[in-house]
Amino acid sequence: MPAGLIHNPVLPGFHPDPSIVRVADTYYVATSTFEWLPGVPVHRSADLAHWEPAGHILDRPDLVDLRGVADSAGVWAASLSYHDGLFWLAYSIVRTTGHPFKDVDNYLITAPSVEGPWTAPVFLNSSGFDPSLFHDEDGRTWLLNIQWDARDGRPSFAGIVLQEYDREQRRLTGRPRTILTHEELVEGPNVYRREGWYYLMLAHGGTGWNHGILMARSRSLDGPYELDPHGNLMTTRHTWQAPLLKAGHGELVETPEGEWYIAHLASRPVDTEDGPRSILGRETCIEKIVWTDDGWPRLEHGGTEPRVTVPGPLPATAAPAVAPAAGGAERDDFDATTLDGSWCTLRVPADPSWLSLTDRPGQLRLSGRQSLHSRFEQSLVARRLNSVRCEARTVVDFRPDHFTQAAGLICWYDTSTYFYLRVTHEAARGRILGLVENDAGAYREHPATDVDVDGWPAIHLRARFDAADLRLSASPDGLCWQDIGPVLDASRLSDDYGDALRFTGAFVGLCAQDLNGTRRPAYFDHFELKDR
Incomplete structure (x- = not known):
């Protein structure tokens, strides 16, 4: 049966930093909420094209306290994963923004269902934001996040750090290791394992017009990682004309049939006398991924710009009747x-x-x-x-x-x-x-x-x-x-x-x-x- 079509953005309006996971035949996407509550909405889909609300994860006072946080602070870049019969959510609460400091705490919660009940939060660290978890084939779980550096005269982004999470003790163990540094800003780290390689996906160049996604890989989880010689997997930094701009900050997902897709953010700005402006904020989009013979991911159409219309996964199913994806009833x-x-x-x-x-x-x-x-x-x-x-x-x-x-x-x-x-x-x-x-x-x-x-x-x-x-x-x-x-x-x-x-x-x-x-x-x- 031919694939259906995905029309981007799949979650219109303010739905940034999408984190995607598949459990059996259902896909889930969690997005950031910053100072807004309830925190971290989740949407689900059977075909990557039609999405319905599945509730909010941070919907209890013991899970999130945002009193007094700055504008555009709060819950940043939550990352959703599924392992050993549980949903796992790693998330940051940022209380100080601007320069030079970022006061941030990273937490972990788990639940048997995306609807909950979610456990009380486990404090992870405060070294930097954008935490994510990698569950390796040997049963070990690892935390990644960026290392923030507030020292005068130093780059604020001091690299991607990796540390093991002890599931029995419910805490980090061992010392954090810096596994990658870069002369430009990199954040939003996520690791995937495929055919003997560890792939490190990175948000690149900030979340504005220069945004993009970089890939690196290594035979060992703790590196050294080599950057994709192709450059950005996805970016619109070279154009103002694409219908979806600011493309970046993504996560990969594999379909039951072995196809690959990426959930990423992008924006649809309006033109003004002062240049383009993104009234709707950063929205969630889906793009198809293929792998080269030498093992690097590429956008299926061969370029680096995301598309408004994307072929859906096989086998296509009839479009399900779902609730409104984002805005609620009129x-x-x-x-x-x-x-x-x-x-x-x-x-x-x-x-x-x-x-x-x-x-x-x-x-x-x-x-x-x-x-x-x-x-x-x-x-x-x-x-x-x-x-x-x-x-x-x-x-x-x-x-x-x-x-x-x-x-x-x-x-x-x-x-x-x-x-x-x-x-x-x-x-x-x-x-x-x-x-x-x-x-x-x-x-x-x-x-x-x-x-x-x-x-x-x-x-x-x-x-x-x-x-x-x-x-x-x-x-x-x-x-x-x-x-x-x-x-x-x-x-x-x-x-x-x-x-x-x-x-x-x-x-x-x-x-x-x-x-x-x-x-x-x-x-x-x-x-x-x-x-x-």
Whole structure:
């Protein structure tokens, strides 16, 4: 039977650093979540083309504590493997970013099923991020990660280190060994064994426009490793025209029929006057791999650029009926008692102290807490954007009585960059609706956009994305809309805007603040996010 087709990205929107594993006839992909919770979503597939959510791994407070972590810190590059009847997840929690230090702790958890229950975390080390496990044929398990070097005048990336993990003692044993260094930045190490060779896969050149994947190999696990003389297995560093850019950070998987594929990240930027910007962040893609006669992997089509359409594995099966892969249902009427898996919160999990779906059945209650700049206790829930041409809508019932209280529709990148269509209170006017923005740390309110809404029967809010353009509007009835503020630059909500390290892609969602600490509630009747 001929193979089907894989259409990239298979997980659109913010789904970076994919880690792939096959167990029997099912493939699983885990992706990074940084400061968002629940952490590390998993998707599963029978054919590499059609994916459905399989839950989140880091969904308990004992598994991850992100209070106070910096923007784009938190859970980095989790690596999923399967061995001896267990799923294994190695993951980093990064608390300090920037230069020169990276305060990072690496952990390991295991479970009999990808749905859990997951064990309490085992601390591994703090030497650097991007941990992965290699389970060798002799039954031994090894940890790989990068070694970070904060010393002045030294390269920050000091090589790939290897150390044995003692499964009985549940700890690392022996001394770490540096198995590869490189003059350019290399990270995301993963080892595979094939036909007598140990293959070391590396993310290369950073996670931006210069990104790529390098391969090295050795007859011995601890090296020495020789780099592939071909150069990058995958990269788009030489072009701005490919439909999938920033390609890199991947993992290999072998099908039951002996074919090979790679799950990797890439982005689909929009063009702006200031160059391309990746509003959707880094997305998960699949590409087919073949092996040369002398034992090196190559992209099946012969080049180094990933493709939008890729031949699927043999034998092809009928496309299964699966749930939406990434974005959730178009409309959430908040009829359930818990949020579905497409919703994310910042740094702290959703709990009844600030979020409820039962106070008013069919509505979401957010109790106002800290400001949008807080790294501790925000009342914010959001969904990934998975299209740059989409529309978000909601209806909010919010009765503030002080200027410190606000609630509304948020278009979010991080605490430094967002657009906020919010209802608040002004003593002389009552409830007002207006625009607030934070532009790479430059906070600004737009009083000229404020609209009196005390007399409105309902407050409908809308955000329309059209590539780099964003229009915010409001309506008393959901039929007659008025724009609030000018056309905004949606490309600011991208990995490529500003000077700071940014890794998380754009989100749109709902939030509430009460800086007086009285936890004024806001009630949202529904939330709709659909392509246009």
